Amino acid sequence: xxxxxxxxxxxxxxxxxxxxxxxxxxxxxxxxxxxxxxxxxxxxxxxxxxxxxxxxxxxxxxxxxxxxxxxxxxxxxxxxxxxxxxxxxxxxxxxxxxxxxxxxxxxxxxxxxxxxxxxxxxxxxxxxxxxxxxxxxxxxxxxxxxxxxxxxxxxxxxxxxx
Amino acid sequence: xxxxxxxxxxxxxxxxxxxxxxxxxxxxxxxxxxxxxxxxxxxxxxxxxxxxxxxxxxxxxxxxxxxxxxxxxxxxxxxxxxxxxxxxxxxxxxxxxxxxxxxxxxxxxxxxxxxxxxxxxxxxxxxxxxxxxxxxxxxxxxxxxxxxxxxxxxxxxxxxxxxxxxxxxxxxxxxxxxxxxxxxxxxxxxxxxxxxxxxxxxxxxxxxxxxxxxxxxxxxxxxxxxxxxxxxxxxxxxxxxxxxxxxxxxxxxxxxxxxxxxxxxxxxxxxxxxxxxxxxxxxxxxxxxxxxxxxxxxxxxxxxxxxxxxxxxxxxxxxxxxxxxxxxxxxxxxxxxxxxxxxxxxxxxxxxxxxxxxxxxxxxxxxxxx
Numbered sequence: 001x002x003x004x005x006x007x008x009x010x011x012x013x014x015x016x017x018x019x020x021x022x023x024x025x026x027x028x029x030x031x032x033x034x035x036x037x038x039x040x041x042x043x044x045x046x047x048x049x050x051x052x053x054x055x056x057x058x059x060x061x062x063x064x065x066x067x068x069x070x071x072x073x074x075x076x077x078x079x080x081x082x083x084x085x086x087x088x089x090x091x092x093x094x095x096x097x098x099x100x101x102x103x104x105x106x107x108x109x110x111x112x113x114x115x116x117x118x119x120x121x122x123x124x125x126x127x128x129x130x131x132x133x134x135x136x137x138x139x140x141x142x143x144x145x146x147x148x149x150x151x152x153x154x155x156x157x158x159x160x161x162x
Numbered sequence: 163x164x165x166x167x168x169x170x171x172x173x174x175x176x177x178x179x180x181x182x183x184x185x186x187x188x189x190x191x192x193x194x195x196x197x198x199x200x201x202x203x204x205x206x207x208x209x210x211x212x213x214x215x216x217x218x219x220x221x222x223x224x225x226x227x228x229x230x231x232x233x234x235x236x237x238x239x240x241x242x243x244x245x246x247x248x249x250x251x252x253x254x255x256x257x258x259x260x261x262x263x264x265x266x267x268x269x270x271x272x273x274x275x276x277x278x279x280x281x282x283x284x285x286x287x288x289x290x291x292x293x294x295x296x297x298x299x300x301x302x303x304x305x306x307x308x309x310x311x312x313x314x315x316x317x318x319x320x321x322x323x324x325x326x327x328x329x330x331x332x333x334x335x336x337x338x339x340x341x342x343x344x345x346x347x348x349x350x351x352x353x354x355x356x357x358x359x360x361x362x363x364x365x366x367x368x369x370x371x372x373x374x375x376x377x378x379x380x381x382x383x384x385x386x387x388x389x390x391x392x393x394x395x396x397x398x399x400x401x402x403x404x405x406x407x408x409x410x411x412x413x414x415x416x417x418x419x420x421x422x423x424x425x426x427x428x429x430x431x432x433x434x435x436x437x438x439x440x441x442x443x444x445x446x447x448x449x450x451x452x453x454x455x456x457x458x459x460x461x462x463x464x465x466x467x468x469x470x471x472x473x474x475x476x477x478x479x480x481x482x483x484x485x486x487x488x489x490x491x492x493x494x495x496x497x498x499x500x501x502x503x504x505x506x507x508x509x510x511x512x513x514x515x516x517x518x519x520x521x522x523x524x525x526x527x528x529x530x531x532x
Contacts, residue, residue, distance in 0.1 A: 003394060011392070011393045011394045011395070012393075014320065014393045014395075018393075
């Protein structure tokens with residue numbers, strides 16, 4: 001069945017909107033996972049925890065060092081989660097037809113940069129590296145998807161005046 | 163479609179085509195009975211199970227959706243309620259498994275409709291009634307498939323009703339509820355549909371479940387995006403479709419009465435319908451879920467006779483009273499024969515197209531029903 005140009009544009013708008021919504025939900029899930037993973041490794045894993053514990057926090061007792069570590073990581077996790085939340089929720093809302101600005105895209109870029117940075121952090125344990133990198137790569141790919149779909153949705157909405 | 167169309171509208175079509183009142187009553191009873199002839203009913207009257215033309219929800223919930231279960235479901239629903247439009251449809255870039263389901267999408271004016279009507283030629287009134295039910299449903303249930311399939315039958319929340327205004331249509335979003343016991347309210351746009359179920363073979367994804375009862379309401383026009391249509395919107399214009407279904411039924415009935423030598427697709431008896439067209443358009447357009455009263459009034463005005471209401475067990479006693487070998491002359495036996503013949507014909511056509519989704523036709527002699 002042939003379709004007019006406008007029908008194709010509306011079809012693309014529906015397609016990219018749906019894509020954006022799904023990508024946004026993945027971003028939210030990755031944010032939740034980032035927190036769970038961090039604390040799971042801290043309290044259940046050994047390698048990362050001990051590596052952190054070996055950092056030079058001079059003249060502090062081990063207990064204080066641990067408390068400081070937990071606090072730092074907590075703050076780090078909250079920031080990470082908020083980044084994912086803003087990026088993901090904005091994408092979901094844009095995909096559902098509620099117009100959003102560009103903030104969620106900016107946060108998506110920040111999340112992607114932090115994922116790339118995480119990938120760059122070297123660790124001697126190759127299995128640990130692979131385990132980490134799978135989610136980071138997912139976040140990067142998802143971020144690209146959000147940016148691409150978001151731009152397409154905004155462009156199509158402008159052209160179709162919806 | 164609902165009872166108002168399958169029973170009363172079919173009666174009207176039959177009398178307009180020239181059938182007598184008693185003949186039209188038999189035809190419209192059978193057209194409506196297609197929506198009731200379940201295995202449960204058949205077991206209660208000791209009838210042949212293979213003659214089932216529909217299934218209860220309770221029957222389907224008990225069924226497994228393995229290959230055999232899916233075949234059992236498909237052979238009933240595709241044969242009687244979702245007649246495939248094009249068994250040889252092509253869809254580039256899809257798997258064989260997907261294509262088998264894609265080809266089950268129903269729609270009017272397919273080759274199978276012609277086969278269905280021609281099978282009823284020089285046959286019993288029961289066969290005529292079954293053919294009319296099947297033909298009518300090709301219009302109402304278009305764009306859905308009579309096989310459980312998420313990738314074909316699913317829809318999303320893009321569902322807008324198109325409400326006529328002075329200069330066109332305005333769109334009102336439809337938000338479906340999922341309580342099957344809830345009463346629908348067309349005035350407020352409150353409708354129910356089956357719940358989202360991402361499993362490919364779930365019963366929730368059979369036919370038009372995801373669109374609720376909308377295909378069966380004659381007044382409604384709506385826009386939606388079915389899963390198979392690659393994000394393109396479909397606009398379903400029920401007033402247009404119902405009118406065409408009625409006119410095509412009249413044409414088919416004229417053919418079956420011998421008033422024309424052949425039945426052609428995309429042909430309608432507009433001349434015969436013309437005296438009643440305005441009234442039919444009006445009653446179809448009224449925003450309500452049941453048009454029984456108006457169709458009944460029209461039919462009774464045409465013939466001057468009273469159309470007795472549909473009574474499911476009208477012929478049960480006659481069927482139960484006789485022994486199995488004496489059932490040949492009973493009303494229901496003729497219906498069962500016609501239903502099984504029709505089902506076998508459709509399954510055979512599906513098999514010939516290289517699709518095993520409905521299994522193989524059954525050897526009716528070995529079923530012991532004839």
